[in-house]
Amino acid sequence: LSSDAYSGFGRHGAEKHNPEVAEATRRLFEKVIPDFAAALIAGSLPVTTSAQLRDEMHKAGINMRFLPHVRACLPTHYDRLRTFLLTDMVTRVTKNMLRRRLRDHKAQGDAGYYQTLTEFLNIVFGRSKRADYLWTVKLPIEVHLKF
Numbered sequence: 001l002s003s004d005a006y007s008g009f010g011r012h013g014a015e016k017h018n019p020e021v022a023e024a025t026r027r028l029f030e031k032v033i034p035d036f037a038a039a040l041i042a043g044s045l046p047v048t049t050s051a052q053l054r055d056e057m058h059k060a061g062i063n064m065r066f067l068p069h070v071r072a073c074l075p076t077h078y079d080r081l082r083t084f085l086l087t088d089m090v091t092r093v094t095k096n097m098l099r100r101r102l103r104d105h106k107a108q109g110d111a112g113y114y115q116t117l118t119e120f121l122n123i124v125f126g127r128s129k130r131a132d133y134l135w136t137v138k139l140p141i142e143v144h145l146k147f
Helices: 014-042 050-059 064-072 079-104 106-125 129-146
Strands: none
Touching: 014 064, 050 064, 050 079, 064 079, 079 106, 079 129, 106 129
16 A cells, blocks of 8 residues: 555556555444454453554554454453553553653753652552543543544
8 A cells, every 4th residue: 555645745646556555444333343342252362462462453454543343343241342542542641641751841851850850659559639621521532542
């Protein structure tokens, strides 16, 4: 597949590459993701950790950004599996939020690094207005934007 499909760079081969990408995308959503979800339901994939989930999704040709699509293919009565996938999405977003904060405070040296880390973890795992805001407003928005 051409990485230039549907872009200005790919206008010269658009008549060939755009339909190929459209077909691959259709196949991903109509076959690959539902088949992956079915394999999760059947228990035929060894997925009990986030790393195993990532590895199995990549083996199947599914990018992690499509986790909500995998989750949407699971019937609602598969609570544990649906919760596992949602937890993975929230964990990934939380990790990226922490990394962003640490990058923003990098110039402050080790003391600023540890202070930023401690403050962030206290918000994530604590009980405060900032924690409530994180869990009820910020994280849902960030999960929606990322996925």
